[in-house]
Amino acid sequence: MEPLVIKLGGVLLDNEEALERLFTALQEYRQTHKRQLVIVHGGGCLVDELMQKLQLPVVKEQGLRVTPVDQIGIITGALAGIANKTLLSWATKYQLTSVGLYLGDGNVVTVSQLSEELGYVGKVMPGDAKLLRILLDAGYIPIISSIGVTDKGELMNVNADQAATAIAQTLGADLVLLSDVSGILDGKGQKIPDMTAQKAEQLIVQGIITDGMIVKVNAALDAAKTLGRPVDIASWRHADQLTALFNGVPVGTRILA
Template sequence: MSSPLIIKLGGRVLTDSLALQQLLTTVQRLAALRPLVLVHGGGDQVQSLLQQLGHDSVKVEGQRVTPAAHIPIVAGVLAGDINSQLCALALQHGLQPVGLTLQAGDTVRCEVDTSRGAVGIPQPGSGKLLQLLIEQNYLPVLSSLGVSASGERLNVNADLAAAVVAQVLHGDLILLTDVAGILDHAGLLIDIITAEQAPELISNGTVRDGMVVKLTAALQAAQMLLPTAARRTIAVAGWHDANALTRLARGEPAGTRIHV
């Protein structure tokens, strides 16, 4: 069996029903090529519901600050609404989805990032459950909700969570975004970013806001997968480009690839 491909979903695709249908059609095609695991966030939906309920919500360096009082809302959106919707759509596309949170099977462990409230810093756990599901042709669909060692539910950045899942499964990683990949100041795609180039791209503002987290997560995955990273696909790519995603699933160049 080929190594799994971990795909992180987020952004506009999760709020646009037609876009999500398009992406699930692509996922169906990719599943015929190799085993898949989906990891999703849902920051836009969380933000919207918090505002509707009269809560303030802020981000620092692209990551949400989550007071403990917000966790029931975050959990309901991530592990409830979005996860069940993705699983329902995947089922319609002939897949066999299994909705999970990060702590299922001790897949991802979390430390508490006290500077951001009830936010988890993901750490690798066990890949046993996901491997068992993959071997039986199931599609694991993980929401970015974690749990601390003391049982506290935590909001986890989905890009970082996906990077840890890639480490746990020794798999490839694609972080989906609303654009073709990481773009330069002229709006052109950057084909390759190395660990040496990344700090300057961040400091000069080429990579900013939420894309900083994506680049950080991709670099983290590449570092975690050493010494096999040179043989792995680690990329940031647009969800709307089925051809690019197919190329990445085959190990071919597309999007912005991250090298160490």
């Protein structure tokens, strides 16, 4: 099987029970399967908490965090520091051999500034798979934060869904976006089993898909189109379903290419 990129999102990083479920599932999966895994994470909830403590404003535009120059260092510390090392500590607890990275390591992706208005927010493109291949072939699980760097050496805050998409493109890997919800929900709160670009567009116009979910769906549609294969959006809440998900069985919403 191709490698699998697992993007962790939502409040997972701030929820011990959720981390326990996830890492139990990862441990069980690694004991019985040889599929190579890469974890990509953001940590918006940690950043929001930190901003609140520091009494700094949190501004988002269409689900993307506006990142002024006086905040990029704080956000880097939260994502590449606290969030990344928290996940590495859980991996250690569950005997999973892992290594912590950020998007600039080994040029695994390339990052440029998305727009002046958003500040230090990066646009991400596929990069060089060499470092990840070395680590995966040696049995490591790379755990990668969504902080990147431009060719001018400027740190950038990258949307984690988009970062995971670019890494999947770099590796030619499958992609799963794990979030708080069991998939994309319709107007009645029911899970939609599969999603096309046309259906997504309709739901955005109707106001059913909003804010951060628009970014998530667009990232998944983009990845599915680029990779030429489906991308899954699913929940980390159901540990019993995660092994099936890691094996390519859809348990949430499957985004079709």
